Amino acid sequence: MTRSDIRFDTKIAVLLRDDLPGWQRLNATAFLISGVTARWPQLVGEPYADADGTAYLPMLGQPVLVLEGEGPALVTAHERALRRELPVAVFTSDLFRTGNDEDxxxxxAAxxxxxxxxxxxxxHGPRNAVDRILKGARMHP
Known part of the structure; x- marks a missing residue:
């Protein structure tokens, strides 16, 4: 088996509402993945270095799937994740109008x-559970 054939027991996925402008999709994805990384620091791999020895920060050690769906798909996925007691990071439309973690x-909370x-x-969770939670969502283009 080559390294490209590695199959992870867990899955990391982001689901975005399909009507967001590009900058909002990117912003929300970055914030949401930071939540997964904070909750499961063991998912972070080793630091990177180029051939010249320049050091770079470590990143997640497994792929992140990015999907999209209409608003009701997010509500359904949210409910499914909570029913399965899987921790979930959320990003609401209000967060585009705030500028710091406290806000x-x-x-x-409001x-x-x-x-x-x-x-x-x-x-993030077992592959099958994440697949069931996100059923009906489609891959982000």
């Missing part, structure tokens, strides 16, 4: 779970 957390305007979420 971000306050914006989420809204009941059923009324969150989800524009993105990230989940």
């Amino acid at each position: 971000n957390r306050a914006a989420v 809204v009941p779970r059923a009324k969150l305007d989800l524009v993105g979420l990230a989940v």
